[in-house]
Amino acid sequence: MISSLVEVETPALIIREEVALRNIGRFQKHCDDNGLKLRPHVKTHKCVHFAKAQIAAGAVGITCQKIGEAEVMADGGLDDILISYNILGDNKLGRLRSLGERTKALSVVADNDVVVDGLSRAFETASQPLTVLVECDTGGRRCGVQTPERAIAMARRISALPGIGFGGLMTYPAVGGQSDVLGFMKLAKAGIEGCGIECSEVSSGGSPDMWHACTHDGTITEYRAGTYIFNDRSLAERATCTWEDCAGRVVATVVSVPSESRAIIDAGSKILTTDLLGLDGFGHLVGHPQARITKLNEEHGIVLCGPDDRFEVGEQVHIVPNHICVVTNMLDNAWLERKRGGMSVLTIDARGKLT
Amino acid sequence: MISSLVEVETPALIIREEVALRNIGRFQKHCDDNGLKLRPHVKTHKCVHFAKAQIAAGAVGITCQKIGEAEVMADGGLDDILISYNILGDNKLGRLRSLGERTKALSVVADNDVVVDGLSRAFETASQPLTVLVECDTGGRRCGVQTPERAIAMARRISALPGIGFGGLMTYPAVGGQSDVLGFMKLAKAGIEGCGIECSEVSSGGSPDMWHACTHDGTITEYRAGTYIFNDRSLAERATCTWEDCAGRVVATVVSVPSESRAIIDAGSKILTTDLLGLDGFGHLVGHPQARITKLNEEHGIVLCGPDDRFEVGEQVHIVPNHICVVTNMLDNAWLERKRGGMSVLTIDARGKLT
Numbered sequence: 001m002i003s004s005l006v007e008v009e010t011p012a013l014i015i016r017e018e019v020a021l022r023n024i025g026r027f028q029k030h031c032d033d034n035g036l037k038l039r040p041h042v043k044t045h046k047c048v049h050f051a052k053a054q055i056a057a058g059a060v061g062i063t064c065q066k067i068g069e070a071e072v073m074a075d076g077g078l079d080d081i082l083i084s085y086n087i088l089g090d091n092k093l094g095r096l097r098s099l100g101e102r103t104k105a106l107s108v109v110a111d112n113d114v115v116v117d118g119l120s121r122a123f124e125t126a127s128q129p130l131t132v133l134v135e136c137d138t139g140g141r142r143c144g145v146q147t148p149e150r151a152i153a154m155a156r157r158i159s160a161l162p163g164i165g166f167g168g169l170m171t172y173p174a175v176g177g178q179s180d181v182l183g184f185m186k187l188a189k190a191g192i193e194g195c196g197i198e199c200s201e202v203s204s205g206g207s208p209d210m211w212h213a214c215t216h217d218g219t220i221t222e223y224r225a226g227t228y229i230f231n232d233r234s235l236a237e238r239a240t241c242t243w244e245d246c247a248g249r250v251v252a253t254v255v256s257v258p259s260e261s262r263a264i265i266d267a268g269s270k271i272l273t274t275d276l277l278g279l280d281g282f283g284h285l286v287g288h289p290q291a292r293i294t295k296l297n298e299e300h301g302i303v304l305c306g307p308d309d310r311f312e313v314g315e316q317v318h319i320v321p322n323h324i325c326v327v328t329n330m331l332d333n334a335w336l337e338r339k340r341g342g343m344s345v346l347t348i349d350a351r352g353k354l355t
Numbered sequence: 356m357i358s359s360l361v362e363v364e365t366p367a368l369i370i371r372e373e374v375a376l377r378n379i380g381r382f383q384k385h386c387d388d389n390g391l392k393l394r395p396h397v398k399t400h401k402c403v404h405f406a407k408a409q410i411a412a413g414a415v416g417i418t419c420q421k422i423g424e425a426e427v428m429a430d431g432g433l434d435d436i437l438i439s440y441n442i443l444g445d446n447k448l449g450r451l452r453s454l455g456e457r458t459k460a461l462s463v464v465a466d467n468d469v470v471v472d473g474l475s476r477a478f479e480t481a482s483q484p485l486t487v488l489v490e491c492d493t494g495g496r497r498c499g500v501q502t503p504e505r506a507i508a509m510a511r512r513i514s515a516l517p518g519i520g521f522g523g524l525m526t527y528p529a530v531g532g533q534s535d536v537l538g539f540m541k542l543a544k545a546g547i548e549g550c551g552i553e554c555s556e557v558s559s560g561g562s563p564d565m566w567h568a569c570t571h572d573g574t575i576t577e578y579r580a581g582t583y584i585f586n587d588r589s590l591a592e593r594a595t596c597t598w599e600d601c602a603g604r605v606v607a608t609v610v611s612v613p614s615e616s617r618a619i620i621d622a623g624s625k626i627l628t629t630d631l632l633g634l635d636g637f638g639h640l641v642g643h644p645q646a647r648i649t650k651l652n653e654e655h656g657i658v659l660c661g662p663d664d665r666f667e668v669g670e671q672v673h674i675v676p677n678h679i680c681v682v683t684n685m686l687d688n689a690w691l692e693r694k695r696g697g698m699s700v701l702t703i704d705a706r707g708k709l710t
Binding site for chain 2: 007009010011012065066086092112114115141142144145253256257258262264266269270271275276298299300302325326330331332354
């Protein structure tokens, strides 16, 4: 543990524990108040420490995107895991089966027959069946079956095959309420139940719309959100959170001030990444509302100074990143600023787990 | 070692050894033929294995951007290292001094007095002086002194202070020949020599202009290039290399084909990154000239199919990334496709070394 920011070698990511815990509690309460189960996506923090804090606050389980992330979380004691991804290939299916044997509840999603058939083959002789949800494209235009009819057909196929069981429907909606989540899900669920198949969960997600999406109706049973734990510039600029709710900040050092209008910081794309998420510039410089990070090289951030900005070589600056989930993926460790003072090392356990 | 791509869990990075070695040899010969010393930047490969191959081919030493990278390379036996970055802060200066004690030749750059004074203090009692080059902004608008006069003043300061010695001038020019490298460097060098100070090296760099920049005149003594070892889409699209010269490819699996016009691959921003480098789309799909990777989420690549593209779920595709240097930084390991067949694990030794 170290006592102050001055000792931090930059660039580094600082997570303010108090803010993160407040964010966890606030959205858990929102879900509880609206009769929604919360299944946080660990892709934002990638830390067993924070996954456990989310469960302790009332989350029903966690969401992972890759088997490697789920393996790390299972090693850390998390035992109710949804992997919201189509899983393919003999190696991965073998790993998935092993994971099923050491978790209390494991579920995955699928949006096509090739995936479903592979899952069935892999779990045919397993001690307990694998729960499979059908991923539905409700307007996000990523993965997912395109129509409720196709969702019904897939639910029937999953129910009929050995080794797997139908667990419900899942979607990752378009941001900004562009998706007709309820329309799609109601049709699909009614059709599935009409076939005599139970549709126990309807899982939606996404932090940008977390305060108002799909909670006014009993259709959605579960919500998956990731970014809400730390928040970031993309959510603050869209008023989903305030700047004070942003728990993650990159601390950087001004390494050069070549001219009055330009300062160079040691945070480049290797920590901030070039993710824009529709924003202008590569992060929000705390305390410098007129300054803009206009360009990133790997190890350099180019800051265009406002008329009142006076940066000095050696000075530390704090940046709220555009997209916090990709920042944690750059780092083996971050600093956790403790509620009671001092900072300790936070290991990003599932960093870089791509498979 | 594994024998074929079918066994690779995707997404993954494959480095074709034969192509990388051919790229090393070809640019080394170009430098030798033009009387230029080559000091490759390890930021592209981040591997001791390839740094040693570059030295074996005739490079005079290596370039690193951060002390952490240099420490990894020194651990691997590399002993002539330039860190082309302003180094600030007591912790980092302490690490730099330790590094100086276990390398044959260590040099750094500086573009301001705060950095120079810190280096002098840190090396005042060291057994050998630290070599410091002055970084010059010849049009790249990143770090660097703004005028030859300022370069001369800094050379005088470096020469006068204890613990450090003036090693010459360094620049990272604007891409596309936009910089007046020779004009700036000749004025600065003449002024420095006019003060009775030797200016032994004038170091320029950058892969995009590597075949024609600054080699027709004796002013530039040393060239730093990184990307040339693997190449990437940014260099192929600009005709600095051919597609066949691209040694690094991301292998991905088609996980979903939701509609005729859209396929989803398991390579997203966590391996390809969102670096565009002025290009359209997030990588070149080998064998699919009409297809475009139009969007990336962390674990999903959205492919807009051309009229003749027929992707199948489970199929592997190969992608030449826009920017290879940032791809290696995402991965703890890549696969090395050996010249004589088979693939072995390539550890990305200096991945994520940010400080």
